[in-house]
Amino acid sequence: MKIAVAGTGYVGLSNAILLSQNNTVMTVDIVQAKVDLINKKKSPIVDKEIEEYLSEKKLDLTATTDAKSAYENADYVVISTPTNYDPDKNFFDTSSIEAVLDILAEMNSNSTIVIKSTIPVGYTEGLQKRYPSLDIIFSPEFLREGHALYDNLYPSRIVVSYPKDKPQLKNKAVEFAGLLKQGALKKDITVLHPNCTEAEAIKLFANTYLALRVAYFNELDTYAESRGLNTKSIIEGISLDPRIGDYYNNPSFGYGGYCLPKDTKQLKANFKDVPENLISAIVASNTTRKDFIAEQIIAKKPKVVGVYRLTMKANSDNFRQSSIQGIMKRIKAKGIPVIIYEPTFEGTDFFNSKVTKDLASFKSECDVIIANRLSEDLSDVKDKVYTRDLYSRD
Template identity: 65%
Template structure:
């Protein structure tokens, strides 16, 4: 079966590899460098399983910038293009999804299109009408950065939204779910077929709950710091409750990354005519946490602040929407110089700050070093490091 996948980020590339084990897969991207890397069997993103499968597995996978070649003859077209949140419009920028829908209608009008990009609640039903295309489904992703393929090989669940009273699309939804199950290693995967809009809501509510977990334990940590208490002993005691457990409980500078900031804000926007208090509090809490972290650093009266890694977590090369950048902005606004150590950056400056590539030089030049996640790289300068990472894990 020929399958086309639009986008080669975490979602698109992990799905391409998963499905290319048993199908002919064409991965489409607008960036020639990413296409070249995939065809050379090099991962354009940091992900251990993606790197391993590209290098060592027999995959029927081809990457291209040629949409016509990829989409023509495809039975399924998966859309996994980025949908960034627009702060002014309070809405995801879904233009990349609509661009692919236009191409799919042009080159493969009979194909089943599966949207995997994160979208607002109600979006799929609207574009089915707008594009006069009943062959559009929505299937949310539940992936971690740096573990995207692993989370497709061992998924917590598979969700495929199905339009009501449409047996043809119900059959195609089950067929698509079977393709995902076929590529996975895990057996007996919980598989759900809710309505299209319910499937969209599942994604936003799931990620907003994870944001809530992060915000909760960050506020616990803020309280402990202000009151002079031992944060870890409190968290350890709280999380021994089997109803709470210890996921998403490691304090940080705030939640960030590809999904949690934009998904929580989009869900809040979807509540515009629905009573709520908690969803707004989650979004506001994250901003308050970053303010608090910046204040704690500034209280040390540093001459220069170092930012150790812009990335959100260990084992990832993504620093889009990373919380440390917002802390950095607050420190810069107070006139304190900031240096950055980020090996993945090719530029000599980032947002007006000098990038230092020599780690020893970086440590010597900084009075305080911000590290969202602790690292052995900084073990020789513990007196300079400011981190809230208590468990040395993400």
């Protein structure tokens, strides 16, 4: 099977590696440096399993910037390009997906196109009308940053949908799901084949529930800190209820990363003309949490605030939309200088704040250090550290 993958982020690269164990895969990116790294069997992103598989496994994988050569004669073209949320349009920016579809339409491609990018509810049906000559299906991903390949090797479920007005594409959806299962290490995997619009809803509602859970435990923590209560004691008490569970309950500075902020806003936008209260509250809650955290730090009257890591999660180099950036903006608005320790950042300045890789000088220059997640790096300056991390895990 010949497969092309557009995009080499967490979604694209993890899928390309998974599929290249048993198929010929060409992955496409517009950044030559990322293409060169992949062809040298080096990962352009931080992900333990991606790094291991690229360097150690036998993969039929090639990276290129030549999209047309990759898409030519491909049985499947997987689109995993970024879809950032556009606040002005109140909608995902899906132009990167359409750029790939424009090329395929121009080529009169016979490939089955699998969209892996996150998209609004109802988007695939609209594409069928805009690109009637193309066969387009949608397969949402459920991956964690920094564990993307692991979550493909051991998936919680596989969802590959097909358009309700093209039932003949169900066979392609079943076949593609089989390719994903073939590359996985987990054997007993639940596979679903809903229509495309239902699959789009599955993705956005799943991520919004995760954001809800983060927001819930953060608001619990806000209440406890405001009232002088022990947050951990309360969380342990309620988490013993098996319906709630002792997981995904570690307070933070707010939900962030590439997916949850944009997916919750997109779902809220999709609720236009549909009654709702909860989805809007989840989005608003994250702003309230950042306000509260910033106020707690400002109340300490720091001379210099240190930000320990811009990244959202441990073992990750991704700090897109990280919640700590929102805290930084609020602190700096009060005229308080901020210094950032971020070893994965190439540069010395981030939005007019000094960035350093020198941990020792960072610790000495700052009188308050904020950390979304604790690290042994800070064990010798515990008296300076402000965090809401209770369990030293994401």
